[in-house]
Amino acid sequence: MNKENVIIKLQIAMYLLNFAAVCLVTGTMIFSIFETVDSMNASSFLESVYVRPWKPEMISVTALACYLLLVLCSSINYLWKTKKREIHFLIIVVEIVFCISATVAMNMNYDGLVLLIVADMIREQKGNMQKIVLGVAIIGLYTIVDYNLLGNYFGMIPWDTFLSNFNTSFQAILKGVKSIFTSINLVLFILYMAMLLQREHNEREQIQILNSQLKFANLKLKAYAIAAEKNAETKERNRLAREIHDTLGHALTGIVAGIDACITMIDISPEATKKQLEKIGNVARQGITDVRRSVSKLRPDALEKMDLEKAISKMMEELKNTANIDIVFKNQVHPLKFLEDEEEVIYRVVQEATTNSVRHGHADKISIEISKKEEWLTIIVKDNGLGCKEVEEGFGLKHMKERLELLNGRLEYDGQDGFFIKASIPIRWGEEFN
């Protein structure tokens, strides 16, 4: 905050100093013109410069007005904390116009105003590209306003010619004062730059600290995510164990007990054994129902509520919206209706494959095709992502394979050009129900 204060003070000091310099230069020019007229040297003055100077009042009004407008723009630029870069850029352009006008009005005899613009430009600039623009702009500006470079061609009258109308001691004073102004202006500018650089340096340090803090937080978050996943897995495992214990365990226990009873009973009373076996059968059936119910709890929610085709479409729609990618889903099998376990595998394969495409392949186009040939149903998922030369079988692929193997299916994949997955499942068409 203290630095900010110094910067603003330096800025105001530069405004004031340049104001004094502008007054000195224009004052000298006007005074010199009147002196020329008073000493009857007008004709030889015109002959020697071969340029018609501006009207005296025109010189002072233009130089001062343009300078004050420049200061006005510069302060507005400082105060206006807008995020829009264009506005700052526009103000700087206007500043440059005023700077050039004021300098031309002074017949290019004072080039210190450029430093004000350069200070503003450096304060507003960010990024590498702008540094180049800035460099070019500064060189260009100096070229424009420097008398020695261009003044001769623009019909400007050099400072020394104006001074030559005064006696030597007065000339020396004027020269001295002007060079003092120029030097102080330069010193102020350098200080200003140093302050700006230091401020920027501090800002960068601050950002670095924040950055490392953020990184640490991120790491923590990742560890937490892993822990949470593990936790969920354990919970799920416990639930499964409970479920198996409660349903299958219960039924199996009953069945085992019943069968033990049957073994002892079968020789004494085959009739009672028959009855008992019927009971056991009921228990086993009940067990199957329970198992089915448990398994159905693990089914994807979408499949529970709608048919497979709609569920896949919905999933793709969601992926499209969340990951912003182009997905083409082509289904040649109608109706897309199978036994629950088959549907689930198909759903999971599509889900896993597309997830991989997005996560690992960074693809933005995915095509999904489902077709059938004889009893084989084929799912092909292709993307335009990075692919990979040597596919390392991760958890996802392994899982897919396992699921497919349960249904006697096969999985093929290739990562040469994008990623390609082909899953084939022998469908039990005979058991297809309507």
Next chain:
Amino acid sequence: MEREGRKQKNKQLALGIVIFITTSLLLLIGATTISQNQKDDKVTVLHFGMFAGSYWDVPTGNCYQVIDDAIQRFEESHSNVKIEYVSGILKDDYSEWLAEQVLLGKEPDVFMIPAGEFDMLASVGVLKDLDDFIKKDSSFHEDAYYSAAYNYGSIRQRQYALPYETVPTLMFVNKTLLEKEGIAMPDTNWNWQDFLDICRQVTKDTNGDGVTDQFGYYDYGWKNAVISNGIRLFDDNGENTFFGDEKVEATVRFVKELTDVNQGFTVTSKEFDEGKVAFRPLDFSEYKTYKPYPWRIKKYSNFEWDCVTMPAGPSGKNQSEVSTLLIGVGSRTNYEELAWEFIKTLCYEEETQKQILKDSQGLPVIREVVQSSEFQELLQMDAPGTSKINMSVIDQVMEEAVATPNFRQYSSVMSEADREISRILNGEVSMDNGLLKLQREMNSLLKQ
């Protein structure tokens, strides 16, 4: 936090004050500028810049008469326009006065251009380029002017001024001397050989004291001869010279022959005034001033005199130089249309141009005015007795006249050339070598 907030506020306050001060200063500047520029709009005042006396340094009566009458006519035809001029500025001070006005930004809207400063004023941008007016104005025809006078107002193919009055150079002839020697007055088509013959004939010792005391010419130099031999020494833009031309060599040879006639004597104006010299180049303004009464008894009163054209060289005509007074429009004028109207009143209107005949020493620049019968009558009135000069001669001189180049270095180049050529005439340098060297030197001088 609170302290930081307060500092932030202080900072904004400081810059706010800067903005406030600059804005109020700007308003102040704006207000004063506007109040300065506010003028009485009822009457438009057009400023005219002129000097007193003659452009050609001959005595004049009322030098303001022609201008005053023109202003009166202009003001009558343009209501609400007033023309003001500062009177009493001498011709010698005029250039300085004009430069001062230019420096102060108060130069007149229309002004006379001091001799030798036309190129400077045009290049510096003090003079307005008149080409646009000339193109737009259908009532203005540049053909009405004698081209030598009109072209004097143009630089680098742009017209920056219009001629007001002009003065051609004529050859003054001492009639009494020629009669005494039994020589007929030369006619208007005479040539160098005639001139040389007469000079040889009259150059002699009349009182027998062994010293030549009667001479052929005074003040005739290579510059006069160059023009009458049809030579252009410079190209249009004043970038190249043609001193190496063989016509120049022929001219210098002629001048050398002429100089040799005087047998080493240097003729001065004293001899001329005493009536001992037959010829002398003379400005038309002098003719007009000293020919009529009362001035004729003031100068050249002890002999009869008249004027003829300049003698023609082998490759030229009876041509001479004209010197022209130009009037221009200031480029910063607020009333450019009015300024154009006024400059036309002065330099184009027949009324004004006719009055120049009567009340000024120059010659009008408009052809028709010179060719009018009034002009002839006026000349006859001025010159009682037989005069070789008549309307057609003046017209011929003007038609064939050559405009003096008006580029910046003209006078310095010419004086440098004058020095070199007198060395050639004195035999210090050989003729062809000297001229080629001169051309080289002049070209490099012009390129500076």
